[in-house]
Amino acid sequence: MTEHPLVEMIDIEKHFGGVRAVEHVSLDLWPGEVVGVLGHNGAGKSCLMRILSGAMIPNGGEIRVGGQPVQFTEPNDARAVGIETIYQTLALADHLDAPKNLFLGRELKTRFGNLDDARMLEEAREVLARLNPNFKNLRDPVSSLSGGQRQVIAIARAIYFDTKILIMDEPTAALGPSETAMVADLIRQLRAEGIGIFLVSHDMHDVFDLCDRVVVMNKGRIVGAHAIEEVSKDDVLSLIVKGELPADWSARNLEAAQ
Amino acid sequence: MAAEIQASEDERIRSETLATKLMKKPELGAIGGVILVTLFFMLTADSTMFTLSGIMNFMTPAAQLGILGIAAAMLMIGGEFDLSIGSMVAFAGMIFGALTVNLGLPLILAIPLTMAFAAAVGAVNGTIVLRTGLPSFIVTLAGLFILRGASLVGLKLFTGGSTQLRGVRDAVEGDWLARFFSGDALQGLFAWLASAGVIDTFSNGTPKVPGVPVEILWFIGFALIATYVLLRTPAGNWIFATGGDSGAAKNSGVPVRRVKISLFMLTACAAALVAVITVIDAGSTDARRGFMKEFEAIITAVIGGCLLTGGYGSAIGAFFGAIIFGMVTIGLTYTDFDQDWFQIFLGGMLLLAVVFNNVIRKRVTGER
Ligand SMILES: Nc1ncnc2c1ncn2[C@@H]1O[C@H](COP(=O)(O)OP(=O)(O)OP(=O)(O)O)[C@@H](O)[C@H]1O
Ligand SMILES: [Mg+2]
DSSP states (O other), X not given: OOOSOSEEEEEEEEEETTEEEEEEEEEEEOTTOEEXXXXXXXXXXXXXXXXXXXXXXXXXXXXXXXXXXXXOSSHHHHHHTTEEEEOSSOOXXXXXXXXXXXXXXXXXXXXTSSBOHHHHHHHHHHHHHHHOTTOOOTTSBGGGSOHHHHHHHHHHHHHHSOOSEEEEESTTTTOOHHHHHHHHHHHHHHHHTTOEEEEEOSOXXXXXXXXXXXXXXXXXXXXXXXXXXXXXXXXXXXXXXXXXXXXXXXXXXXXXXX | OHHHHHHTSOGGGSOOOHHHHHHTSTTHHHHHHHHHHHHHHHHXXXXXXXXXXXXXXXXXXXHHHHHHHHHHHHHHHTTOOOTTHHHHHHHHHHHHHIIIIISOOOHHHHHHHHHHHHXXXXXXXXXXXXXXXOOHHHXXXXXXXXXXXXXXXXXXXXXXXXXXXXXXXXXHTTOXXXXXXXXXXXXXXXXXXHHTTSSOXXXXXXXXXXXXXXXXXXXXXXXXXXXHHHHHSHHHHHHHHHHHOXXXXXXXXXXXXXXXXXXXXXXXXXXXXHHHHHHHHHSOEETTTTXXXXXXXXXXXXXXXXXXXXXXXXXXHHHHHHHHHHHHHXXXXXXXXXXXXXXXXXXXXXXXXXXXXXXHHHHHHOOO
16 A cells, blocks of 8 residues: 655764764664664664654755655754654753643644643643543643653653654653553554654563564664564674674574474 | 542642742742832832832833843843843944934834844844854853944944934934833823822922833833733743753754844844933933943843743743832932942842742752
């Protein structure tokens, strides 16, 4: 039915002076697919994701959305084609409350052009309740909320709008077990709705639980991209640490295939 | 299941009292300050200070400063400073003087042109800050000297060697726009109030206070509009977000550059407005106009609850901050205190306000 992936990144490069943060990376994402992006600290995962979300401009390469080449100069450009991002370092405005953060940059307005606080509060209550039924601090500045509550707002903001591609950069790093489970449920639900998800994570359990495919980065390059069934946790670990699969992998995999 | 959720509901957040709600308002300190200063002068000053004419006396300088202070507050909420606004008053005054006196332009042209000059300088300030990533403190400190110097050079150029440009009053005499920028407004209302016996009159029946000085109306109007913009419009949200964390704001799709540059233009235009009002009022302009006003404007904003780190503050707070300032400046003349106490008093107020705001904010928001 769909001939094109939701998004394709082709030969993306990003340098900071001498540091090659992202080197010749090509990656795609299909509807209803969850792709895990793994790698050691500093491997370039966040850079790659920030490039896709328009927050960072690459030095080279091409991005195609639905087969069409696009150029992002700011996050709003990416958002306009349905790419939403939950940043590793949360992008919240500390002194504003949850509804204002949820709608930041896309405020709901009344006929007179002023903020429609009542409607934003109502909508925020609804979408936040979906993620955390106990969320009550709707009128407090988000600086006074816990890390998990702040994370919930960031997630809510990414799913509220007409999202086609969701980028989650370590979304559960600040969350407790029940919130983490909630996010896992949410990811499954979004996948069922046909949304494509990039999930950056260090948590092997989450990755194997949720992802259809894993991509491993090492020193700015992709060193492995595999369907989740063809690799074990040890294989992925070896890719992350050594940058290559264990020596016996292809033999094992052939066996398994027969 | 429902029962479980009920049981785990967070009970801690229900008990928000009126007091904590009030304490969350950034302008609380400034309002408290107005009450304190009023009490102080009620006890120490001559009772004429709080008659209608006494109030107009301290509200006039409060208004002139407050127009700058509210703009400075908005810029500070947006995370930047402008130390050049005092010099901008002199610079805009010089431009305005030259346009009206030397070129003989009517106010309908002279005022917008003055504003345009100021806005352009503000845009340059903002662009330099954003392009270089240098603290606006430093960039506009350079502006402070450049604009002051340019005013001096310009004045000598336009007057043929003097540092004072006279003749503005004659030049704007009879201009229909002049009444919006000088003199007293609402004279009809005051005459009616006088005839109704509500306000004091001279023996011939004319009111002792003929009207409200126009700058006070500008001041109040600006405070209301600024408050509306900050609290009720998307632009206000963007200002708070930009000042709080510009990276986060940018990632959220806030046009951070546009917000900051607009705010720099706003402060410059506020300075130009004060220049127009005070120059018409004085009938002349000179290079010392607006001297030190940048610091007074920042003090006003800080007393009004703005944080130096940005992202927090209020226009109403700056409004009251300016009133405190006006009261202290003028109020001392109604007391037996020596005028020289003025600066000590102000420094003390600033320190008190900063400490107070800091303590309250930490306690209420539980911030780091
Ligand atoms: N804004 C920047 N300026 C300079 N160097 C940067 C910048 N952002 C990232 N880098 C460098 O790029 C490299 C990749 O960083 P990146 O944040 O993408 O790593 P990561 O894979 O997300 O790591 P982590 O698992 O710790 O989040 C690092 O060496 C980092 O120092
Ligand atoms: Mg990262």
